[in-house]
Amino acid sequence: MLIWVSALHCEAKPVIDYYRLKKSHDHNAFDLYRGDDMLCIISGVGKIASAAACAWIAARFDHEASIAWINLGVAGSGQHAIGAAFSLNQVIDADSGQRHYPVPCAGSLLPGSACLTLSQPGEDYREDTLFDMEASGFMYSVLRFSSAELTQCIKIVSDNREHKTGINRQRVSDLIHQNIETIDQQANALIALNNEIAGLAITPESWQQLIALAHFSQTQKNRLRVLWRYLMNRDTSAETVLQKLRGCSSAATIISTLELLSYQDSEGL
Amino acid sequence: MVSSVYIESEIRDHPRARKLLERLRNLPVVEIEHYGEVFNPRAQNFRLQKKNPAIIIARKNDGHVLAAPEGYGLGGSHNYYFSHMLNCIYDCRYCFLQGMYQSAHQILFINYEDFGERIKQLAAKHQGEAVWFYSGYDCDSLANEPMTEFTGYFIPLVASIDNAWMELRTKSTQVRSMLKLQPCERVVTAFSFTDPVSHGKLEHGVPSIAKRVDAMRRLIDAGWSVGLRFDPVVYHQDYQAAFVNLLDEIFTTVDPQKLHSVSLGSFRLTRDHFRKVARLYPEEPLFAQKMDLDNGIVSYPLEREREMIEYCEAQLMKHIPHQSYHPCEWHD
Numbered sequence: 188m189l190i191w192v193s194a195l196h197c198e199a200k201p202v203i204d205y206y207r208l209k210k211s212h213d214h215n216a217f218d219l220y221r222g223d224d225m226l227c228i229i230s231g232v233g234k235i236a237s238a239a240a241c242a243w244i245a246a247r248f249d250h251e252a253s254i255a256w257i258n259l260g261v262a263g264s265g266q267h268a269i270g271a272a273f274s275l276n277q278v279i280d281a282d283s284g285q286r287h288y289p290v291p292c293a294g295s296l297l298p299g300s301a302c303l304t305l306s307q308p309g310e311d312y313r314e315d316t317l318f319d320m321e322a323s324g325f326m327y328s329v330l331r332f333s334s335a336e337l338t339q340c341i342k343i344v345s346d347n348r349e350h351k352t353g354i355n356r357q358r359v360s361d362l363i364h365q366n367i368e369t370i371d372q373q374a375n376a377l378i379a380l381n382n383e384i385a386g387l388a389i390t391p392e393s394w395q396q397l398i399a400l401a402h403f404s405q406t407q408k409n410r411l412r413v414l415w416r417y418l419m420n421r422d423t424s425a426e427t428v429l430q431k432l433r434g435c436s437s438a439a440t441i442i443s444t445l446e447l448l449s450y451q452d453s454e455g456l
Numbered sequence: 457m458v459s460s461v462y463i464e465s466e467i468r469d470h471p472r473a474r475k476l477l478e479r480l481r482n483l484p485v486v487e488i489e490h491y492g493e494v495f496n497p498r499a500q501n502f503r504l505q506k507k508n509p510a511i512i513i514a515r516k517n518d519g520h521v522l523a524a525p526e527g528y529g530l531g532g533s534h535n536y537y538f539s540h541m542l543n544c545i546y547d548c549r550y551c552f553l554q555g556m557y558q559s560a561h562q563i564l565f566i567n568y569e570d571f572g573e574r575i576k577q578l579a580a581k582h583q584g585e586a587v588w589f590y591s592g593y594d595c596d597s598l599a600n601e602p603m604t605e606f607t608g609y610f611i612p613l614v615a616s617i618d619n620a621w622m623e624l625r626t627k628s629t630q631v632r633s634m635l636k637l638q639p640c641e642r643v644v645t646a647f648s649f650t651d652p653v654s655h656g657k658l659e660h661g662v663p664s665i666a667k668r669v670d671a672m673r674r675l676i677d678a679g680w681s682v683g684l685r686f687d688p689v690v691y692h693q694d695y696q697a698a699f700v701n702l703l704d705e706i707f708t709t710v711d712p713q714k715l716h717s718v719s720l721g722s723f724r725l726t727r728d729h730f731r732k733v734a735r736l737y738p739e740e741p742l743f744a745q746k747m748d749l750d751n752g753i754v755s756y757p758l759e760r761e762r763e764m765i766e767y768c769e770a771q772l773m774k775h776i777p778h779q780s781y782h783p784c785e786w787h788d
Contacts, residue, residue: 288488335500336505387739416739450745
């Protein structure tokens with residue numbers, strides 16, 4: 188699953204439109220839009236709001252095998268043109284000095300940039316960093332649930348010394364929309380990485396069927412999980428193995444049967 | 457493919473760092489205060505990172521040269537190891553480096569002079585006795601040679617210290633820089649091999665056996681000391697025939713009489729490393745094989761291990777003189 192996190196509706200709108208996400212009426216803590224294996228949450232402005240939204244949505248979807256994240260929004264810049272898009276490679280919290288390092292996707296079309304997250308809107312334009320109000324809160328929160336490789340921050344310059352378009356909502360949407368194809372490529376690369384990790388997980392259905400076959404102690408369940416993960420990642424049919432296991436009389440017999448299957452399968456490397 | 461470069465701000469103007477940045481000029485560069493900021497956080501996925509690791513250019517501030525673990529080495533009394541890099545460009549599924557660090561990024565330490573000072577001090581401490589310095593414990597000694605220019609500093613250093621010996625452990629073919637140097641008999645380049653089946657399935661990104669054998673030959677022809685490391689020997693249904701094929705391929709080209717040393721040991725990892733790497737690669741057959749836990753080490757059941765080692769030793773002894781053989785002893 189990929190979760191987009193934006194502070195404002197106008198920042199999320201290009202994504203909502205592009206992926207045809209539908210507003211969810213099941214939740215009310217934050218505005219939420221849903222699509223096929225994709226969510227978009229509107230956090231509100233500021234790093235605390237962003238962190239809260241990420242934690243809330245991660246808790247609601249903790250059954251997901253793996254979650255990838257993109258913080259999409261606008262930023263200020265001392266040197267870049269309005270509409271320029273960046274993938275952040277360093278996020279610095281202006282209050283605490285804490286730094287995070289999101290990992291840009293390999294071959295990303297977006298240039299990298301550092302970003303300073305401020306608690307209050309500011310006009311202290313710096314040459315070497317972007318500045319925003321959410322990225323550090325976003326990173327602080329999502330790194331509890333996912334790895335840095337599955338975490339991206341994409342920022343579009345909306346304000347610089349000459350122009351301030353960040354207060355015009357339609358203009359913000361337009362600036363992000365101008366970059367939507369590149370943003371989509373970035374999202375697809377991230378989805379591919381996330382699918383690789385999610386694909387290694389055991390499906391809840393087959394796991395439930397497996398543990399219903401006998402009473403397993405916690406230690407046995409740990410061993411069972413290792414064996415099941417291996418076999419389910421080796422083109423073994425869950426149904427065929429479960430059929431074989433139904434003849435086993437105890438948890439110990441089930442584990443030794445699975446061990447035997449694993450040993451046989453791994454003989455050839 | 458390397459994705460990006462992180463560099464500690466403090467060393468940005470160090471000549472070795474500047475040279476590296478020039479070489480890596482097409483990659484995005486991110487300045488950091490200390491390599492631990494990027495290398496140590498828990499929220500990293502080693503498996504994903506290994507696909508496109510970054511290079512971290514850093515200074516090592518302490519622990520430049522450390523005592524080698526018990527049982528490591530070729531039987532000398534004074535064994536130390538040092539790592540000018542952390543992590544490896546290759547992706548060998550059996551390697552303990554997969555479970556060693558949170559990160560798959562490659563750290564290049566550029567303050568060689570600090571390593572050199574410590575090597576001199578330790579050699580002086582054991583004056584009159586051979587002191588071994590092992591490189592290639594936390595990295596491949598030569599794989600990044602065009603970038604690190606490791607041999608250009610450390611080989612002349614070791615050559616200048618009468619009682620210092622150095623082992624370079626490698627799976628690479630990067631010997632060009634060594635061929636430009638004056639050979640030193642106290643520098644042993646040890647090439648690691650697994651049989652062709654294990655190589656094909658477990659050693660991702662490692663040059664072919666034929667190319668590495670050729671690199672060995674070129675070093676021997678130039679007068680360098682060269683060693684062979686069959687470590688780890690990995691079990692599979694055809695391991696016997698595959699090991700014989702490997703020996704044939706090596707000894708068709710390499711004169712066994714010219715080998716400094718040969719060692720052999722079966723696959724083993726500490727329990728923690730084994731668990732970590734098996735979690736990273738749950739689909740990997742190597743970790744689904746029958747293993748036992750012996751004193752904190754996960755390895756093949758004793759009977760299987762004995763059978764493998766005895767068979768491989770017997771085949772090896774058909775080629776090499778007995779005195780050059782050093783078995784890897786790790787059982788208590």
